[in-house]
Amino acid sequence: MPVSESMISGLIGLNRADDEGLVAQLTSQLRSLIAAGRLARGRALPSSRRLASDLGVSRNTVTYAFEQLAAEGYLEASHGRRPVVTIDGAERIEAAGAVASRVRSARPQLSPWASQLRQTDWPMSYQAPQKPLRPGHGDFREFPNEVWARCLRHSAVRAARRELGPVNRTRLREALAHYLATSRGVRATVDQILILPSAQAALTLIAAALVRPGDDVWVEDPGYPGAAAAFRASGARVTGIKLDEQGMQPMPGMAVPKLVFMTPSHQHPTGRLMSLARRTAFLRSSRPGKTWIVEDDYDGEFHYDSRPVPALQGLDAHGRVFYVGTFSKAMTSDIRLGYLVVPPALVSTFEIAQRHIGLIASSHIQEALAEFIADGHFLAHLRRVRRLYHARRDHLVEGLERHLGEVLSVEVPSGGIQLVARLKRGRADQAAVKRLVDAGVETRALSSLALGKPCDHGLLLGFAAWRESEISAAVRTMASCF
Ligand SMILES: Cc1ncc(COP(=O)(O)O)c(C=O)c1O
Incomplete structure (x- = not known):
């Protein structure tokens, strides 16, 4: 149903505590009213002064929102005049939908470079947010x-x-x-x-x-x-x-x-x-x-x-x-x-x-x-975290050997931020990784890093990014999964 001018401010709800700022909220709500056809082509919006006072926001907030919508083609705004809606929302949405479906069905001719990259599993998609013991990071x-x-x-x-x-x-x-x-x-x-x-x-x-x-x-x-x-x-x-x-x-x-x-x-x-x-x-x-x-x-x-x-x-x-x-x-x-x-x-x-x-x-x-x-500062930071990561490596190795020594054989690296623990029996590291991720421990399957046929199966475990208490908890979870 079209909206009268006096109703517009009543349809807008702004939340100052929202991470999205007031300008972005106002822009998106006005855009939705236009797109839904509730503010039809030719309708004049209230002046920035009036809308600002109705909404209890600064005049700049309203002016910036109007300018953004004008730049996107929803409004015509000229100095000293009230902005006017320039498109019919329903038409615009239909047209956009038709174009989008044509674009989706067309097969773009990619370069050999991009085609090749599309076939690789890199960069891999990690769970977000990260879970212990995701490899590849410092703390x-x-x-x-x-x-x-x-x-x-x-x-x-x-x-x-x-x-x-x-x-x-x-x-x-x-x-x-x-x-x-x-x-x-x-x-x-x-x-x-x-x-x-x-x-x-x-x-x-x-x-x-x-x-x-x-x-x-x-x-x-x-x-x-x-x-x-x-x-x-x-x-x-x-x-x-x-x-x-x-x-x-x-x-x-x-x-x-x-x-x-x-x-x-x-x-x-x-x-x-x-x-x-x-x-x-x-x-x-x-x-x-x-x-x-x-x-x-x-x-x-x-x-x-x-x-x-x-x-x-x-x-x-x-x-x-x-x-x-x-x-x-x-x-x-x-x-x-x-x-x-x-x-x-x-x-x-x-x-x-x-x-x-x-x-x-x-x-x-x-x-x-x-x-x-x-x-x-760089060298001071390195000296500090090197001591920390060293202790964390030892803590993880000790935990794995004590609680999972029967199933995993740990390869202790002389440095770095992660280590490999090989499966002593079986070749199902991908299934093990899935079980662990579901239980809250994020690791990577060694076989997924093989170029040819994988000959080693194991887990890539990060230690540098995780505190000793987090490492202990993760090892306990791992023990309950195996
Ligand atoms: C061996 C190796 N080289 C390079 C990189 C990439 O580092 P950057 O984040 O700077 O691209 C990584 C990231 O994990 C890595 O493991």
Whole structure:
């Protein structure tokens, strides 16, 4: 039924406690009245002053709502005049419905890249909100948000005086070059370091710039699905290389690939550390300019039992290694920052590619992070959480061995944020994961990380993100499920 002018305010109910602001609430309620045909084409709405006073809100609230609806084509609003409804709601809805159903039934012709990505199970969909012992995270609750907020504020205040231009901010590159050299043995000049929104962005950039259809790429098996997905999408022939105690094994006799992807600090998912001998064997078998190695050091900051083995990149004298890192694990994944150390011969190509794809991280955040690192907060945070995660790893291992020792065999990683517990009997890890998730423990099936036919069945369990009391409760739940 059409509504008279005096009734309009009576049909609107605004809630100041609602997370959705007053403007958004008013806009959406007026839009619904028009769409339902209750405010018909040609009807003048009350003036912003009158509606504001009837609703007890500021005049700006009403003006912003009118402007939004005018921009969407529902109203015509000109200065000094009452806004007028310009469409017939019923017609608009019918037309929109017809278009939507045509769009749904049409088959879009996707690029090979997008078609390939649609076939992968990555990024996987996790339960939200996360449950203990979801793998792949540090404990965001431990992040010093007050200190970070100060760095963000300083960055914002300095923004007006900042040099515009460099997409990879010099202060952050310098801070990273120093940190990577002293902590990870990475040898890089400042211009070799690109700042990106994530480690996954670094893999996408490498795939886009180097991989041609049919190129051979080796990845670890089981391994990190995001890497296989990025290289396959560019048309690579991806081969999974099995692991032994020292991680990925070089494959004498196999055709030399264009690219080898590995996680030598803590193999994802097993957590195994690649020995120095194995690292040099890979370097020896990679011909400069022909085979590139991508070293993903996603959680190399976390080592507990021994001093960290220096990065493969630092052992390479011929510029064959890309070094990928992320702040998602060491700080928080909300920060959306990663980096890529590019071999010298490819720096300018990668800078061009980075700008073309638009993989550019916010200068604001880059500057804040540069201060966070330069003032020592990053290392202080790492020192603190490293102690915490070490204790949590031991707590989880102890709990699993004590309560589930008969069914699970735990592979204790020397570092990292997660561990693998293999099923001693049976090969039904996916069914076990489902049972556990239903009971409130979130894990990932080892077999789902296999590239080829899965040969190992087990659970990938995160320990870093969970307090000892949460870990104990999760282990008790697991024990009741098995
Ligand atoms: C081995 C490995 N590399 C890279 C990434 C991606 O990190 P980012 O969040 O920075 O894309 C992950 C995320 O889980 C990972 O496990």
